[in-house]
Amino acid sequence: xxxxxxxxxxxxxxxxxxxxxxxxxxxxxxxxxxxxxxxxxxxxxxxxxxxxxxxxxxxxxxxxxxxxxxxxxxxxxxxxxxxxxxxxxxxxxxxxxxxxxxxxxxxxxxxxxxxxxxxxxxxxxxxxxxxxxxxxxxxxxxxxxxxxxxxxxxxxxxxxxxxxxxxxxxxxxxxxxxxxxxxxxxxxxxxxxxxxxxxxxxxxxxxxxxxxxxxxxxxxxxxxxxxxxxxxxxxxxxxxxxxxxxxxxxxxxxxxxxxxxxxxxxxxxxxxxxxxxxxxxxxxxxxxxxxxxxxxxxxxxxxxxxxxxxxxxxxxxxxxxxxxxxxxxxxxxxxxxxxxxxxxxxxxxxxxxxxxxxxxxxxxxxxxxxxxxxxxxxxxxxxxxxxxxxxxxxxxxxxxxxxxxxxxxxxxxxxxxxxxxxxxxxxxxxxxxxxxx
Numbered sequence: 001x002x003x004x005x006x007x008x009x010x011x012x013x014x015x016x017x018x019x020x021x022x023x024x025x026x027x028x029x030x031x032x033x034x035x036x037x038x039x040x041x042x043x044x045x046x047x048x049x050x051x052x053x054x055x056x057x058x059x060x061x062x063x064x065x066x067x068x069x070x071x072x073x074x075x076x077x078x079x080x081x082x083x084x085x086x087x088x089x090x091x092x093x094x095x096x097x098x099x100x101x102x103x104x105x106x107x108x109x110x111x112x113x114x115x116x117x118x119x120x121x122x123x124x125x126x127x128x129x130x131x132x133x134x135x136x137x138x139x140x141x142x143x144x145x146x147x148x149x150x151x152x153x154x155x156x157x158x159x160x161x162x163x164x165x166x167x168x169x170x171x172x173x174x175x176x177x178x179x180x181x182x183x184x185x186x187x188x189x190x191x192x193x194x195x196x197x198x199x200x201x202x203x204x205x206x207x208x209x210x211x212x213x214x215x216x217x218x219x220x221x222x223x224x225x226x227x228x229x230x231x232x233x234x235x236x237x238x239x240x241x242x243x244x245x246x247x248x249x250x251x252x253x254x255x256x257x258x259x260x261x262x263x264x265x266x267x268x269x270x271x272x273x274x275x276x277x278x279x280x281x282x283x284x285x286x287x288x289x290x291x292x293x294x295x296x297x298x299x300x301x302x303x304x305x306x307x308x309x310x311x312x313x314x315x316x317x318x319x320x321x322x323x324x325x326x327x328x329x330x331x332x333x334x335x336x337x338x339x340x341x342x343x344x345x346x347x348x349x350x351x352x353x354x355x356x357x358x359x360x361x362x363x364x365x366x367x368x369x370x371x372x373x374x375x376x377x378x379x380x381x382x383x384x385x386x387x388x389x390x391x392x393x394x395x396x397x398x399x400x401x402x403x404x405x406x407x408x409x410x411x412x413x414x415x416x417x418x419x420x421x422x423x424x425x426x427x428x429x430x431x432x433x434x435x436x437x
Contacts, residue, residue, distance in 0.1 A: 002054035004047055005029060005040050011387040013062040013296050014039060015217070017184075018166030019191030020056035023199075029056060031166040033140065035418060036219030037294060038164040058198060061190035062296060064390035067306050070193055074307065075333045083357050085367040087306035090332050092360045093341075094315055095352040100325070105244055106156040109326035111350060112183065112210065112312045116152045118344045119181070125207065126177025129168045129184070130155035133240065140220065143168055145175065158243045160218045160285065162294075163188070169195060169202050181208035185217070186305040193307050208337065211305020213313030215366035222292035225423055226251070226284055230277065238274050243281050247326045248314065251284050253277045287430040290410045291417035298410060299378050299389055303367040309334045310341070317363035329360055376403040 005020045016038035021029040028046035031038050040056075047053075057063070067087065075088040082088055096109025106113045119125045127145040132155040134140040143165050146152045165188050172180050182192050189211045196203040223242075227234060236255040243249035254274040305311040308331075315321065315329035332338045345352040361367060378388045379395045380403055416422045416429075 002049075002057050004042060004049040004054060005056040005060060006042055007057060008060050008062045009040070013060075013299075013387065013389060015062045015187045015191075015296055016162045016164055016294070017061060017187050017191050018164035019059050019061065019169075019188070019195055021166035022169035023055040023059045023195050025053065025055065031164050033162075033220065036162070036221040036224075036292070038162045038166075055198065059191055059194040061187045061194065062389065064388075065190040065194065065307075066392045067190075067302060068392045070307055071333075074193075074309075077335050080333070081357075083361070085361050085364070085371055086304055086331060086357055088333055089357065090335065090338055092355050092357050093330050093332070093352050094320055094327055094355055095330060095345075095350050096325075096327050097350055098348055102153070102156075103326045104246055106153075106326070107158045107243060107249075107328075108247055108314050109328040110156070111328040111330060112212070113152050113156050114350055115310075115341065115344060116146065116181070116183070117149045118347075118349045119340065120146075120148060120152070124340060125179045125181050127172075127175065128152065128181040128210075129165060129172070131159055131163050131165075131183075133159075145171055145180070157241050157249070160222060160242045161220050162217060165192075169199070172205050173201050175205075178205055179207045180205050181210055182206055183210045184212070185214045186211055186302040186308070187214075187300065189305050189307045190302070208310070209308045211308025211311040213304055213311060213364065214300075215303065215370075216290075216293045216297035216300070219292045219294060219417065221417055221420070222288065224420075225288075225292065225417075225426065228423070229427065230279075232277060242285075245278070246324050247321070248281045250281060251277070251279045288426070289430070290413040291426050291430070293410070293414060293417075295411070295414060296389075298407070299374055299381070301370045301374050301378075301391055301393065303364060303370045304331060310337045313364070315360070315363045316365070317359065320363070329355070329363065331360070373403070373406065376400075377407050380404065380407055 008014050018031050018038060020040050021031050026046045026048050028043045029040050031040055071088045077090060079090060080088050095111050097103040097111060097114035099114060102110040102114050116128050127147045129143060130146045131141050131143045134142040141159050141161055141163055165184060189209045196206060232253050237253060238256055239254035241252045244252040254276050257275040311331040313329055315327055320327045341352060344350045376396055376399060380399045381388050383399060416425055
């Protein structure tokens with residue numbers, strides 16, 4: 001008998017994607033935050049696993065996915081090509097929004113936001129699953145269905161924090177519309193593909209999957225650590241973005257600053273203008289390396305989101321990286337989305353220029369690492385008797401000393417990041433971590 005999602009948890013393979021909660025017909029799974037990550041919890045009094053239900057297990061991307069098989073089933077255009085790192089693709093592009101405000105303030109060139117706005121305004125879709133900061137807690141994020149320009153832009157920019165799409169499948173099925181797009185990381189797209197395979201109603205309503213390139217996830221502790229080092233108080237925040245103001249962008253926070261005075265009835269806050277803090281993305285983010293990366297991310301081999309119909313990300317190569325406003329790269333795998341992108345271009349919503357797949361791969365160092373280093377990390381742990389995710393690929397037979405050292409270094413950094421009482425060591429060590437990945 002197959003297990004429930006506890007198998008994933010017990011073997012430390014959970015990605016925190018929340019897809020299991022959406023798959024459970026008994027509503028036995030809830031999602032909570034623990035040690036800086038989203039974690040599913042199972043109510044055994046409701047779970048029907050002993051009666052043969054194992055839907056949460058079946059859809060779990062943490063256990064792995066047949067990337068090649070599903071891609072072959074989904075991407076059937078006669079002009080489809082295959083690349084070692086990208087997987088299946090029709091064309092690769094660079095591009096950006098032609099709305100200068102969106103281009104400057106959204107991630108890289110604002111292509112995801114602008115394309116979604118185009119699709120919604122032209123009524124090609126009824127809604128899109130997106131993620132924004134939780135208004136109830138500035139350090140957490142929440143996902144929802146965006147139906148218009150304003151709701152899309154609420155989710156602008158990158159989220160260097162765990163993202164859970166729990167509840168989104170139910171929300172889509174309950175809506176009156178018939179055409180929805182999922183925007184998520186590679187693991188979210190994998191989970192939705194697996195869920196749609198066993199959920200006909202969801203499959204009929206989801207017409208598109210947009211993946212965001214992902215080198216690895218980060219725990220909520222990353223933001224907490226960054227704030228602590230810089231004296232940023234989340235309770236004083238009026239604005240927060242990991243990446244704003246241009247290509248790659250900057251950490252931008254705005255905090256209330258003032259004094260509190262007491263009157264006869266209650267304490268009253270008198271605030272001056274917001275205090276603004278800015279720091280370039282590379283300055284605060286890159287030195288932290290693997291300190292706040294979840295263990296499971298070391299075993300992910302999908303950088304681009306190979307099961308996404310369209311995939312979006314940065315482009316870290318000249319001359320594009322010299323652009324200070326914003327430029328995206330993107331991969332298109334289905335003809336219908338290629339046609340719609342061309343339509344958005346012809347109507348002036350976006351700029352779009354085709355590039356060779358080799359240029360794209362040269363700009364994405366982690367694509368090679370995931371298909372090389374991370375595959376070796378999986379093989380190493382299999383040799384150690386650990387349960388590892390399954391992918392329909394070939395694993396190396398020989399594991400070298402370099403792989404073992406690299407794995408130990410990454411795990412040691414993750415140990416420090418997981419224990420707040422050791423964060424003072426991160427401040428001392430992070431300047432010397434440039435060669436650990």
